[in-house]
Amino acid sequence: MSVRTYKFVLHPSERQRALLDTLQLFCSYVSNAYMYITTKYSKSNDKNMKNSEVNDLLNAIKTKYSSFSSLSTDIVHAVGKEVIKAPHQHTPITFIPLKKTSIKNEFVSIGYHTFIPYKQxxxxxxxxxxxxxxxxxxxxxxxxxxxxxxxxxxxxxxxxLHKFVGIDVGLKEFAILSNGTRIPNPRYYRTMEHKIKMEQQKLNNKIKNSKRWSAQKERLGRLHQKIHNQRKDFIHKTANDIIKNFDVIGVESLSIQKMNRNRKFSKSILDASWGDFISTLKYKAEDQGKALVEVDRFYPSSQLCSVCGSKQIMPLKLRLFKCNTCSAIIERDYNASLNIEREAKNKFLEQYVFGEQNLNDMGG
Structure with a gap:
């Protein structure tokens, strides 16, 4: 059993937009207050807060802050209790949690006869x-x-499952497949970086919270949202194409958080969004009954010859693999993708085929 996300665009009216903005701020206040209280509460008591205490907390927040006076008591209690149920990770939440039954018939109910249409x-x-x-x-x-x-x-x-492929991700090219396919790196953020800097400078030159500042902030936000949408569209289309043509996909298990410590490449690594690409490949493979095999990050895919298997040191500046044993000359990333495919195939056969045979033998 897995969890899939369905995302739909809401079409709120101006009054509903103002209500959602207020609710989002209210959720942040409630989660902050709840985390603070439960931290002190757990030290003095081993029990959770009672319903009456939760209601008192929600009413106190609504009374203390005038910006929440427009919220009805029903909405405050309905949304507030969902905030408290939501899993917290020691940070205030930035979303509005709702009941499971709040979405139906192309409308989302946030309580007190407030229905917001969405595009299903x-x-x-x-x-x-x-x-x-x-x-x-x-x-x-x-x-x-x-x-x-x-x-x-x-x-x-x-x-x-018969078609195997190995994928080596990179910066010069987004990915190199072991069948020779090269996927270019779109570099969406790098392409828009100069424009974003110019818009950010315009924002800095305006008086904070003024009308022009708010308009400029919205313009800058649209640029970032455009980059996000372009990157997501590219990742989904690329993943769909790979899943459609191959059955077992081998990738490296990358530690992207540690790789980002390199200041020279961190911005380009985040722009490539390898982590999102691999996670998208994984859930699409699960949906289609196919397999994504992650090769250990310490597997020397760039240092092994894909022809004879000999190993040699390969600094990052060397882009051609010249084998000292069999004299084979292969492009570095393509050589790595071939090695990733071979290792992923071995792991897949060991896990699914040979492991299944051993279980059958034991059963027999």
Whole structure:
């Protein structure tokens, strides 16, 4: 069983937009107050807060801050209790949690007869039990509803998987496949970097919280949102193409957080978004009953000859692999993708084929 995210665009009215902005701020205040109180509460008591104490907390926040006076008591209690139920990671939440039954018939209910229409681009499951949770989030100037759905994963049948491929990700080219395919790196952020700097300078030159400052901030936010949308579209299309043509995909298990410590390449690594690409490949492979095999990050894919298997030191500046044993000359990244494919194939056969045979032998 896995959780899939359904994302839909909300179409709130001006009054509803103001309400959502206020609710988002209210959720942040409630999560902050709840984390502070429960930290002190747990030290003095071993029990959780009672419902009456939660209601008192929500009413106190609404009374103390005048910006929440427009919120009805029903909405304060409905949304506030969902905030407290939501998993906290010692940081204030930036979304509006809702009940599982709040989304239906192309409307989202946030309580007190307030219904916000949304554009349903794909059907939702009819059973509310399949819904994990519902959240409303703001991206730029747009509001979205996120519906998290429980879905059964398709089991991997090794007898139906025959096409193997290894993928080596890079900066010069986004990815090199072991069949020779090269996927160019679009560099969306680098392309827009100069424009973003100019817009950021204009924002810095304006008086904070003025009308012109707010308009410029919105313009800058649209640029960042455009880059996010372009990158996401590219990753999904690339992943779909790979999943369509191959059955077992081998990738390196990268520690991107540690790689970002290199100041020379950190911005380009984040722009390439390798982590999102691999996670997208993984869930799409699970949906199609295919396999994503992660090769250990310490596997020397760039230092092994894909022809004879001999190992030699390969500094990053060397882009051609010249084998000292068999004299083979192969482009560095393509050589790495061939080695990744071989290692992924061995791991896949060991896990699914030979492991299954051993279980059958034991059963017999």
């Amino acid at each position: 681009t794909r059907p939702l499951p009819e059973s509310p039990n399949s819904i994990s949770n519902v959240q409303i989030k703001k991206q730029g100037q747009n509001w979205f509803v996120y519906c998290y759905i429980y879905q059964p994963t398709t089991s991997v049948n090794p007898r139906n």
